[in-house]
Amino acid sequence: MSDLELLEKRWSELASKPKTKEEVRETLLLAKQIELERAKEYHGLIKELAELGIEIDTIWDLVNTKSKYPLAIPVLIKYLPLVSYARNKEGIVRALTVREAKGLAIPVLLETYLQLPNDNQDLKWVIGYAVKATIIKKQAAYIFPIVLNRENGLSRQMLVAALGKVKSDKVRAVLLQLVNDEDEVISAEAKKALRKSF
Numbered sequence: 001m002s003d004l005e006l007l008e009k010r011w012s013e014l015a016s017k018p019k020t021k022e023e024v025r026e027t028l029l030l031a032k033q034i035e036l037e038r039a040k041e042y043h044g045l046i047k048e049l050a051e052l053g054i055e056i057d058t059i060w061d062l063v064n065t066k067s068k069y070p071l072a073i074p075v076l077i078k079y080l081p082l083v084s085y086a087r088n089k090e091g092i093v094r095a096l097t098v099r100e101a102k103g104l105a106i107p108v109l110l111e112t113y114l115q116l117p118n119d120n121q122d123l124k125w126v127i128g129y130a131v132k133a134t135i136i137k138k139q140a141a142y143i144f145p146i147v148l149n150r151e152n153g154l155s156r157q158m159l160v161a162a163l164g165k166v167k168s169d170k171v172r173a174v175l176l177q178l179v180n181d182e183d184e185v186i187s188a189e190a191k192k193a194l195r196k197s198f
Contacts, residue, residue, distance in 0.1 A: 004037040004085075035060075038085050042092075045079040059091035070100040077101075077108050086123055093123070093130050103136040110142055113155075121155045128158030132165065140166040144174050150182060157189050164193025172198055 011030040014023050039046070039058050046056060052071045056062055062069060062076075073096070080092045089112065096105045113127045131143065140163060147156045147163065160178055163171050175198075178190035 004034065007034045007037060038088055041083050041085055041088055042079055044082075045075055045092075048075045059088065059095055062095040063091055068098070068100060069095075073098075073101050073104055077105055080108050080112055086120065090123055090126055093127050097130040097133045099133075101130075101134045103134065103139070105134045106131060106136075106139045106142060109134070110146070113146065118151055118153060118155075121153055124152070124155030125158060128155060128162065132158045132162035135162045135165060137166050137168065140168065140171050144170075147174065147178060147186075154183060154185055156183075156186055160186055160189040160193055164189075164196045167197050 007030055011027060011034060014027045014030065017023075019027065035058055042059060045059070049056060049072055052075070054062075054069055054072050062072060076092050076096050080089065080096070083089055083092065093109065093112070096109065109127050109130050113124055113131075116124055116127075118124075135143075143159050143163060146152055147159050149156075160175070163175055172194070175190045175194050179187055179194070181187045181190065
């Protein structure tokens with residue numbers, strides 16, 4: 001078992017039962033240690049950003065900043081496929097959910113989406129949200145096979161919403177198919193996208 005797995009196991013034990021003051025302190029300390037352990041995986045990203053004048057301790061510093069960071073986008077795109085911990089992937093995806101990544105991040109976001117198992121619906125949904133924020137018209141067709149594949153489940157919701165930002169006959173045809181999707185959430189999102197764009 002890795003150091004990170006041991007830390008996460010202990011954190012789960014503490015988080016699942018009533019806490020004394022000591023256990024609360026230990027839980028907070030473990031959370032910091034876990035984040036630092038996870039950050040080792042993307043140490044190169046932190047270093048490359050520092051060389052660009054962007055100082056962060058964890059990827060979540062970018063997620064939570066109000067500052068713009070256009071110089072960071074290529075570095076984030078480079079590192080997304082290189083990290084394996086889901087929480088690190090989520091942090092990078094959320095950091096790419098900005099206007100500066102528009103038109104740039106879609107290929108790596110969709111590649112990451114397709115590599116994840118279908119039981120990782122939450123992260124896939126977050127990726128869909130990032131796609132919605134960064135899609136441009138000429139990239140809409142990349143999403144069609146994903147949204148039409150029912151095995152992708154509810155994680156398709158934000159990808160369907162992303163199609164609502166693009167006006168084209170092909171997008172309209174896909175959205176009309178999705179209106180009849182078995183999943184009520186997907187069907188409702190397709191109807192909303194059609195009302196918004198057509």
